[in-house]
Amino acid sequence: MVGTKELIKNLSVKHGIERKSLLPILQDIVEKENFLSNDSMIEVARILDISAAEVYGTASFFSFLDTEARGKYKIRVCKSITCDMKGKNETIKCIENILKIKVGETSKGGRFSLLETNCLGWCHKGPVMLVNDEVYTELTPEKIRETLSEYIREEK
Amino acid sequence: MSKNTITLIIDGTKVTVEEGTSILDAAKKVDIEIPTLCHHEDLCVAGNCRVCVVEEKGKNNLTASCAAPATEGMDILTSSPKVRRARKDIMALLVSEHNTQCTTCYRNTNCELQTLASDYNVDNDIYLSVLKNNTTIDKSSWSIEKDDSKCIRCQRCVRTCAEIQHVNALAVTHKGHEMKISTFMDFPMNEIVCTNCGQCIIHCPTAALTERRYYDDIWEAIDDPTKHVVVNTAPSVRVALGEMFDYEPGKIVTGKMVTALKKMGFDSVLDTDFSADLTIIEEANELLVRLKKAFVDKEEVALPMITSCSPGWVKFIEHMYPEHLGHLSTCKSPQQMFGSMVKTYYAEKKGIDPKDIVCVAGMPCAAKKYEANRPEMRDSGFQDIDAGLTTRELGHMIKQAGIKFQELPEENFDKIMGESSGAAVVFGATGGVMEAALRTAYAVITGRPVPFDNLNITPVRGMESIKEITIKFEDCVPEYSFLEGIEAKFGIAHGLTNARAIMDQIVEGKSPYVFIEIMACPGGCIGGGGQPIPTTDEIRKKRIEAIYAEDMGKPIRMSHENPEIKEIYESFLKVPLGEKSHHLLHTKYRKRKRY
Amino acid sequence: MTTHINKLGYIFSKDCECDDILKNTLAKTKDEVVSELIKSGLRGRGGAGFPIGLKWKFTASQPEEVKYIICNADEGEPGTFKDREILTQVPKKVLRGMALCAYVTGAKKGFIYLRGEYKYLVPHLQKNIDEFHEDMKKFNIDLNVEIFLGSGAYVCGEETALIESMEGKRGEPRNKPPYPNQFGYLGKPTVVNNVETLASTMIVFRLGADVYNNLGTKDQQGSKLFSISGDSPKEGVHEIELGMSVADFVNEFGDGDTKAVQVGGVSGFCVPRKNFNKEIIGEGNTTGGSTMIFNSSRSMYNVLHNFLDFFAEESCGQCTPCRVGCQQLLKGIEAVKAGEKSPKYLDQLIKLSKTMQITSKCGLGQSVTNSFTSIVNNFREEMIY
C-alpha cells in the first residue's frame, strides 16, 4: 500500500491532479500493478478530489482499466469477425491448454490472464492477440507455443 | 429583453421563446406535454432515455426535445405517427429490461415508467425479457433500498447525488448491456459514503430507489396491547402529507393528520415541534456559551457553530470534514431529543415503563431512519426512537387503515410534549432553525424581541442557495454585555453542495459567520428525501408558504415561551445545558472515512 | 456502368516532401487554405464524412482564445486498420495536417488520441512529435502535440465521447448541439479529425484542389484507403480512387467465391452477391474504409451475431434504444435461430433497428440498422435455418 501511495503521488506529479488526468493516471497504475485495486482507486479519488465511485464508474467503462485482479501478462485475443473466421476459437483453446486457464481467469501465481477483446486493428493478419502492449499476428499453434514459452521462461 | 428570442412552430402553433430554451420547454409554453423520463427540472439535461423524441420536419432522425435547443424556424411535430411509434417502441424496450411487478411495487400508482407505459398501452410481449436475473435488492442501509431490477438507467439519482448533494456516492458503472447504477466496487449502500439523505429517492422515476420501510413493525407494535406506541410528527409532514391524498401542494393538514394517527391506534399523538423548541433552547444557549468563551474567557472554541438537526448533513460532515466536527452543535436533532424525552420524562409523567414504549417518528426524511439506529442514540437506556417513518410511509399506513383522509375532522395533538411555538414550525423550511434560534437568542441577549415585523426574519427565508443575515446587538442585558455593539453574521445553506461551499470557507479559515444553519435537502426538510413524490421547486415553495402560514397562526411564536418547555425545565431538566440535558439531549460525532 | 480500380500511392508516398508542401501552403492566407480544402471535396475519413474545409472554417470563426485540435486515432471499427498503417508509415503527414489546422484555426494545443491497442506505437510517434516540434519552429507554427491513450472502448472514437474520456470521464457521447467546433475539449472550440483526413490534406495541397477533386466520382472525391480483410488473398491496406463498383472490387480482391462484402465496417452495409453490380463503394454509405469479404463458406448468421455481440458490448449504454435495442436484436436472432420465435419476428426486429436509427443519441446506435437490415434481408434463410 505504501508503494501504491507513493506511485500515485508520483503519477499525480507527472500527470497533474485535475479530472482530465484521471485516465493517464489509471493507465499507469494498471501498467505498474496489473490492475486497479480498491486502495489505488481510493487513493486516486483522494488526490483528484473526486469520489471513489466516480473513479470506479469511469474505470469500469474501459476494458483496459481492469478493476479485477489480473496477471502480470494480460493476453487479449481478438474476437472480432475476421479473427473469428480465421481461427480465434482454436487460438483460445491452444492458450487455454498451455496456461491451464479459461477465458477470464488468471493463472496461479498471477502471471497470466486470458481475456477476449474486440478488434485489435490487425484484421488482415488474424488471428491476433495482444500480450500487454505487444501484438502477435497470424497466430498458429506453433507460434502461440513459442511466444508463450518465451514469457514463461522470462518469468523464471 | 436581454436575450434574443426565437420563434418556432410546434404542432402548427407559433411559439416564441428565449434563445437557449429547449424544445420541451417551448412546448410547455403552449401546453403541449411531451413525455419524459430522464429529465428532471432540478437536474442538468441528460438526454438519455429518448422518450421525449419529437420530429423535426425535414429530418429523418428524431430529436430529443429535452436536450435540443429550439432554433429559429424549426417546425416540430410532437405526436406524429413516427414519433408515437418510436416512443412506444422505446417504452417497450424499457419494459423488456424491467422487473415489472406493479401490483406489489412500492411506487405503484406513483411511478413515471408505469404512467407512460400505461398511457401508451405498451405490449409486454413484443420483446424478449433482457432483465438481468442476477440482481438482488440491497437492503443493507437503514434508510435506502436499492433494487436494480427496477432501474431504467436514467441517471437521475447519479446527477442528484452529484449536483445537489456533491456526494457522488452513486455512479454509472460499466458499459453496454452491463451498464448500471452502482457504488464504489458495487459495495452495499451501508458501506459507502452515502448520507442517507434520500434525495436520490425523490428524484428516481421508479421504485429502483426507495426508503427502507418499517410500517409492518409499527402495525405490530400498535396491535400489541402491552406496548404504548407514541408517534411524533415533524413540521414538514403536515404541509406535505395532504399531497398523498390529492390535496394541492401547500395544504396544511395538521388536524386531519392527528385524527388519522389517533384512528390508526397510536396511543399518543405528539408533536416533534415540542422538541424543536427544546432544541432551540439548548442550541441558542450552546451558542451563547461558545460566544462567551470566545469573547470573555478568550478560550479556543470552534466557531462558527453549525446546526446538527439534519442527520444527512451530520453524516456528510463526518465523512467529508472529519477534522471539523467541533463546529457542530452537540445538540441532538429534535427527533432524537423527542425520543430520549419520551422514554424518560414522558414515561415518568405517565407512569409507564419505558421498555414498553415504542416511539415512532413521522419524518420528511430518509436519513432519520438511519439516525434512529445510530448507536449513540440510546441515552434513555433504550433505543430512543424505535422507527422513523417517511411522510410517504405515513400516507401508505393511513390508506392501509382504510381512512378517508379528506373527510376527517380535525383534532389537536395530545398533551405532554404536544405543545409548540411557531418557531418550531419554521424548522421545516430552510432558514427556519436560524429564524427560531434568533428569535430566542436575541430575546435572551437583549431582553427584547427581534426587530423584525411580526418576528418574521425574512432575510433568512427563501430558496436562495446560501443566505446570510447580519444582526447588531445593542442595549444588551448585563449578562451579555460582551456582545454589545457587535454585528454578528449568520449563514444558511441547504443542499449539501451548498454546505460544502460553507465548509470550505471554514477549512480555509475564512468563514464570516458565528452561526450557520445547514440542511441536507434543498428547501430544508419540506424538500426532504421522505416527502411525497414529485418534489419540485414549485412544490417546495408552496410547502414553505404553508410553513410560514402555520407559524403566523400560532399564538406563541418563540420557543422559550412554550409553556410545556418552561414546565420541562422546571420539573425535569432544570437548566439548559445542565447535567440532564447533557446526558439526554446532546451527543457526540464520529470521524468517518472519506472514501 | 463502367468503373475502374485505380490503385494509388499518394498517402504512403514518402513523407519527406511534406515540409515543402506545408511551406507552400502556409504562404497562402487562411481563407485561401480553407476554400481550397472546400474545393477539393475532401471529406472526413473517420466515418461521418463531414467536409474538412467547413469544419476548420467554423472553428476558425469562433472567438475563443484557446482552441484544440484532436487527431482521432481511436480506430476501433472492426475491420479497420488503415490509421495504424498511416501512423506507422507516414506520421509526418498527419502532423503536418495538424500544423495546417493550427494555422487556420489558431489552436496551439493538439492531441493524438491513440487507441490503447496501439500503445506499442507510442515511442515511434513520440519521436516524430519531438522532431515535429523542432521542425515547426522554422514555420512559426506554435502547436504543441501530445499523445493521449485510449483504454479500450470503441465508442470513444465518437468525437464527443472521445472528448469526455479525455476529460477523465466515462466515454458517453454528448448531446449535440453544441458540436465540438463550438464546445469541445474542456468546453473550448475543438477540431476533431481522423488520421487519414489530416494526412489527406497533404495530398490535396500536393496535387492542388482541382486535381484532387477530379479523382473519384461526382459524389465522392479523392482517393481513400481501404482496409481489406476476410476471405481475400490481398488482405491489407490499399489506396483506391473513390467510386468503384463492388463487382470490380470483388474481382480485384475477392477469392473467387465471394458471397458478400461488408462495406464500412460493422456499422456499414452488407452487400450480397446479387447487388455487386449495383453498389458503388463509398456512395450512400460513407465509409471509414473497412471492407470485409465473406466467401460462401461463411455463415452470415455468425457474422451478424458477432456484430451484434460487439454492439451490445461496446454501446456506451446510456441511451435506451441502443442499450436495450442491441441486446434485443442479439437475443432476437438467437431466438429465431433456435425456433423460439417465428421467422416473422425478424421483421419486428428490423422495425426495432429503425427505431434505434432515428432515436439513438449517437452514430453507434443509429447505424446498427445498417448491417442488421442488410444482412437479415439478404440472408434471411441463414437467419432461420
Ligand SMILES: Cc1cc2nc3c(=O)[nH]c(=O)nc-3n(C[C@H](O)[C@H](O)[C@H](O)COP(=O)(O)O)c2cc1C
Ligand atoms: C461509434 C462511433 C465510432 C467512431 N469511431 C471513429 C474512429 O475510430 N476514428 C475516427 O476517426 N472517427 C470515428 N468516428 C467518427 C467521429 O465521431 C468523427 O466524426 C470523426 O473523428 C471526425 O473526423 P473526420 O471528419 O476527419 O472524419 C466514430 C463515430 C462513431 C459514432
Ligand code: SF4
Ligand atoms: S417501478 Fe413502476 S413500473 Fe416498475 S414495477 Fe414498480 S410501479 Fe411498476
Ligand code: SF4
Ligand atoms: S441518499 Fe443522498 S447521499 Fe445517499 S446516494 Fe442518495 S442522494 Fe446520494
Ligand code: SF4
Ligand atoms: S435508480 Fe432510479 S434514478 Fe437512478 S438511474 Fe435507476 S431509475 Fe433512474
Ligand code: SF4
Ligand atoms: S447510441 Fe449507443 S453508444 Fe451512442 S449514446 Fe446511445 S447508448 Fe451510447
Ligand code: FES
Ligand atoms: S427526457 Fe429527453 S431524453 Fe429523456
